[in-house]
Amino acid sequence: MKQNFTVRQSALDGVEAFLAVAQHRNFRRAAAELGVTPSAVSQAVRTLEARIGAALFARTTRSVGLTEAGERFLSRAKPAFEELVAASEAARDLGQRPAGMLRLAVPRSVVPLILEPVIAAFCQAYPEIEVEIAASEEMVDLAAGGFDAGIRLGQLIAPDMIAVRLTQPFPFMVVGSPDYMRGRKRPAAIDDLRQHACLRLRRANGSIAPWPFVDGNKSVEAIVSGPLIAHDYATLLGAAIRGVGLAQVPAPLARAPIADGRLQALLAPFAVMGPGVFLYYPGKRQVLPKLRAFIEHVRYRGADAAQGAATARGARKLRRANSR
Known part of the structure; x- marks a missing residue:
């Protein structure tokens, strides 16, 4: 009835x-x-x-x-x-102007890479927006947690999310400190990692991540072992700098310690490319002005950085050409 x-x-x-x-x-x-x-x-x-x-x-x-x-x-x-x-x-x-609280769920390792360079400029540009950063490696439910958006590596974002690219793709690099490498044979092949202490990452689902590589056209996942397991790349990087062992981390995270000599890049021919870092938010959610302003600000800063890098590369090529 x-x-x-x-x-x-x-x-x-x-x-x-x-x-x-x-x-x-x-x-x-x-x-x-x-x-x-x-x-x-x-x-x-x-x-x-x-x-x-x-x-x-x-x-x-x-x-x-x-x-x-x-x-x-x-x-x-x-x-x-x-x-x-x-x-x-x-x-x-x-709903009409950039204002209010902008809450972002972000992994700790991304904070120095993405947020620190832009957050001060963003806060100055939009004084009516308060930014709250919840730094955690956990994959949070944005809606349940009251977050406007999250920032993650591209391969970790669910397909039903709207993703906005924040960085270009970058390799995952194996790095080790000069102190650790002193007296040890430099690895020349993936199998050589068996002879080294490798620092590992525990994923949010509880599993320990293997180290991904490419060998020619073939993808390889190496099961490594070592004295330390961490839940974020920043901790692995810090341990590698202190000579605890080798770590595989996103290249942008290792750029500064490699440049100043605290770390050495290893197994570069086998480095796998990651898709990069993305901002993401639920696809059915209306983008409020505060989030739209943040997206455009980060994109603008990223474009400036890319243009600056291209200019620097062009200048280096010109200097090499003039020196011949």
């Missing part, structure tokens, strides 16, 4: 009409303010009175006054309705 379903009337139905009549003590003036007919206002008030179970207005042919029930209802309903209107305007404001 088919059931009958009815939509429950809202407790707010007729309240705006009541407040307008209570203010003007006149149904026609209340109707003009609301942009409806006097009969529509009268019907809304009658429906409200029926739902409450008490007359709110004392009506005569010449005047409209509040009953005792109407006075009590007005004293509570007016501030509550004004607060609701203010809440609606505040929410609408966030």
Whole structure:
């Protein structure tokens, strides 16, 4: 048997009409303010009175006054309705301009790579946006955690998310400190890692990640062993710098310690390319101005960095050509 379903009337139905009549003590003036007919206002008030179970207005042919029930209802309903209107305007404001709290779920290793170079400039450019960064290696549920977006390596992002590229693809490099390599044979092939202490990463699902490589056209996953397991690349990098063992980390993370001599790059011909770092958010969610502003800011900074790198490469090529 088919059931009958009815939509429950809202407790707010007729309240705006009541407040307008209570203010003007006149149904026609209340109707003009609301942009409806006097009969529509009268019907809304009658429906409200029926739902409450008490007359709110004392009506005569010449005047409209509040009953005792109407006075009590007005004293509570007016501030509550004004607060609701203010809440609606505040929410609408966030939908129209970059403002409010921007919450990002970010792995620790990405903070120095992506956020530190841009966050100060972003905060200066958008002073009405507060940025909260939750640094964790856990794959969080953005909606359940109240996050606007997350930042992750591309291969870790679910396919139903909208992904925005923040970096170009980069290799995963094996690195070791000069102190660690002193007295040890430099690995020349993937199998040589069996003779080395390798620092490993535990994934968010609890498994220990193998080290991925490419050997010609073939993908290889090496099962390595060593004295340390960590949950993030930043910890692995720090341990490698201190000579605990070899680590495989994203190349941008290792760039500075390689440049200043604290680390050496190893097995470069076998390095696998990762897709890069992406910002992601649920595909069905409307992009609020605060998030759109952050995306455009990061993209703009990334374009500037890429152009700067290209200019530097061109200058180096020109110097080499002139030196010949």
